[in-house]
Amino acid sequence: MTSTTPQDSRVAKALSAESSSIRLQAALAIGSGADADYTELLVERCAIEPDFFVRDMLSWALTRLPSEIVLPRLHRELDSGCNQARSQALHTLSKIGDKSAWPWITREMLGDPDDGIARTAWRTAVVLVPEDEKASLAEDLTRQLGRGDRSVQLSLSRALIDLGEFADPVLERAAHSLDPRVAAHARATELLRQDPERGFEEAIFEARLMLTPGVPSVEGADNGVVGAESAGVDSVGVQEEMEC
Numbered sequence: 001m002t003s004t005t006p007q008d009s010r011v012a013k014a015l016s017a018e019s020s021s022i023r024l025q026a027a028l029a030i031g032s033g034a035d036a037d038y039t040e041l042l043v044e045r046c047a048i049e050p051d052f053f054v055r056d057m058l059s060w061a062l063t064r065l066p067s068e069i070v071l072p073r074l075h076r077e078l079d080s081g082c083n084q085a086r087s088q089a090l091h092t093l094s095k096i097g098d099k100s101a102w103p104w105i106t107r108e109m110l111g112d113p114d115d116g117i118a119r120t121a122w123r124t125a126v127v128l129v130p131e132d133e134k135a136s137l138a139e140d141l142t143r144q145l146g147r148g149d150r151s152v153q154l155s156l157s158r159a160l161i162d163l164g165e166f167a168d169p170v171l172e173r174a175a176h177s178l179d180p181r182v183a184a185h186a187r188a189t190e191l192l193r194q195d196p197e198r199g200f201e202e203a204i205f206e207a208r209l210m211l212t213p214g215v216p217s218v219e220g221a222d223n224g225v226v227g228a229e230s231a232g233v234d235s236v237g238v239q240e241e242m243e244c
Contacts, residue, residue, distance in 0.1 A: 012041055020051040027054060031061030036069050043073050046092070047085035059092040067098055075104055087120045094124040102128040110140050115152050118144065122159040134166040142170040145189075146181030154200045157189040161196075184208050 014026035030038045042062050049055045062070050077089035093101050109121040129137045160167045174186035187207035
């Protein structure tokens with residue numbers, strides 16, 4: 001902001017109030033007013049706001065402001081030393097959806113050691129990627145197969161599924177990887193694409209069966225897929241096995 005007014009001070013105080021509901025209402029008010037003078041305040045608050053719903057409202061407020069002002073500020077935020085600042089900037093870029101920001105999504109972001117940043121980068125990349133870059137993005141994303149816990153893996157699977165046919169060749173190749181985690185994750189992703197209603201744990205379980213010599217697939221039952229219990233393994237046992 002170029003100057004500080006009593007109203008600015010009140011808004012800043014509301015955005016840092018102890019009550020998350022007050023902070024939420026303040027972000028909503030800024031977004032509703034669409035006053036570009038609050039750009040810096042919103043971006044700064046994104047970096048430190050502890051409440052998920054308030055952060056999402058802050059991002060929404062930024063989407064309401066002129067992109068020629070907001071985009072350069074978010075671009076700078078991508079180089080922040082604060083992980084939350086970087087992650088929220090990526091999230092906001094995905095909500096704005098301006099494809100001119102695509103070059104800002106780097107391979108380093110897609111492979112960031114922080115799972116939160118990497119997951120947000122995957123989602124944002126899928127939103128911003130131009131058609132002629134989708135195959136290359138799919139290649140980059142498959143390098144992350146097998147990474148992290150189930151929630152991280154599901155995020156990556158969803159990103160690859162959203163790339164559609166561009167992910168087919170790389171998933172097929174990854175399904176035959178010598179790394180069993182990579183191969184299982186690739187196969188589970190394909191199973192999820194075939195049946196979006198299938199749970200991720202079930203897909204991983206089935207993918208692991210496919211990779212186990214001499215163990216038949218559990219598909220082919222009356223409803224198409226047999227759950228872990230029907231295959232003779234209780235759900236707790238499956239979870240423990242897959243965490244090893």
